[in-house]
Amino acid sequence: MAVSLQESGRVPGSAPSRRRVRAGTRARRDSRAGMTLVSPTFIVVMVMVVLPVLWALILSFQRIRLLGIRNLDVLGGEYTLRNYDLLLGSSGFLSAIRTTLLYSVLGTAGAILLGLIAALLVRSSFRGRALVRGVMLLPWVAPVVAITFIWQVLLSPQLGFVNAVGTDLLGWNSPIPFLSQERGEITLFGLSVGVPTALVMVIFFESWKSFPFAFLFILARLQAAPAELEEAARVDGATPTQIFRHIVLPQLAGVLALIAVLRFIFTFNAFDEIYLLTGGGAGTEVLATQVYSFLTARNDVGASAAVAMFMAAVLAVFLVIYVKFFAGREERT
């Protein structure tokens, strides 16, 4: 408003009524400029994302195999519930849901726990802190193909460093095929516990790869926290763990919830990590790898789209949670 007043001040002989008209055209001009500027982004997103997703929805109600794809009638053909029927009756689908949830929840929890500890450790300054901080981002920055390959070799029964140390120094009877063993046993104090080895390993991997993400967000929040509160508590005789529990943690609640939702979404969607580490074998088949195997190996586009639609439905719920609790607050700042 102030601008348009001054602007009109420059124009000789502008009447108050004209001023209001100018303000109106300015808003309209801004609106037009905004729509023009945003339209390239909007068009790319519509053509490359929104329309394909809608088409995937249609595909999930059709019986389509990839082999006949060249003669495929895009929208026509018969609509059927066969794909969804097939999924609901298949034990593979139900176990993929279970595995996806375990993987997402535990992977998220592991990443947040590691990230929280790391952030608390490097919070106050010490020599080489910037370097340490940068180094701790490596697992998150490095290409997923490279790090999954490194871990495959590290954990390999023949070449792997971990098994070499285990058999030579820790007295393991035989190498453990970490990424291809569905069930193993751990004996602790004479008590045997069954462990889903490969699933545990991919969860560890996910926690390792993603802890820097949590670390970054938590550290940013910690550095914005006022020091006076903690100082006051210290003066009052609160111990470090009490300060953490009653002063630091409550301030982190918001950012922890934000990371939890974001990490859950990303881990739920994740395909690369599991596909590259285990190929979805040994009890690690998640929904994303199942979509892929329906699409390529089993050549069944319809079933593949149906699994993806199920994922999208779950994601939509979390998206709503995210928008409701987080996006609004960001808007206000």
Place this chain on the structure above:
Amino acid sequence: MSSGSRRWSRNTIETRVLKALRPLGIGFFVLISVFPFYYMILLSMREISQVTQAPGALIPESISLDAYSRVLRSVEDGGEGFVRFLLNSAGLAAATVVVTLIVSVLGAYAVARLQFFGRRPVEFLFLSVYLFPPILLAIPLFVAFSRLGLRGELPVLVIVYVAQTLPICVYMLRNYFETVPRSLEEAAEIDGASRFQIIRRVTLPLAVPAIAATGLFVFMIAWNEFLFALLFLVEERPSWTVSLGVSQLTNIETPATTLMAGSVILTVPIIVLFMFAERLMTEGLTRGAEKG
């Protein structure tokens, strides 16, 4: 003993224990972050026969760069042809950066500064694209491009990558644009500059570091991308990216040491880029978290 002195002693114990644990904890995190990469470089320089004999060795017996020359040589010369893959990856990532930046700078400016009809729904749309599963998108794109006979074409993949990186770019750039003081733009407007002149002469020059950081971030995403490269390029070996090369040759009879050299080649450019722009990139991502 009074309760006061007991609390005091708990305080001392806690403070001392935590003080002693802190360097250990930092050491632990540095170790888990660095060790796998050290191991990668180590294996890339050992002979495969040495690795099978002594998989636990942490210091190379002798340094050999054979794996690098094998992985880089073209297939005709008995190598794996990674020079070709490097060029593919670099070209793909660079093209993605250019297109994404041009499109997203405009979009981000609009979202940051201008009140326009449909602004909030558009923002919500971009956010949902960012958070939706890429695998869901893979199906229709795979089917469509198979039908059009366009699989195996690198330019097609550029469009897919642009669509994938646009939302996060708009988000990061919007955050930066909001830090450019409005008064500067208003001053230019008083001087009679049009909206597009303001963007070009005032906002963009101020946002150059931010745009560069966002560009590097896009480069990283495109360079690291795996799923779409796998779906679109896997049957065309001459079009493979470095990521695809490492992952596909894992299944074939290529020695692990050679592929470790490939992984080093895949990882080093990204880490170098990241070191340049670490602060800017991470601040762009976590802005907003400070207040949460």
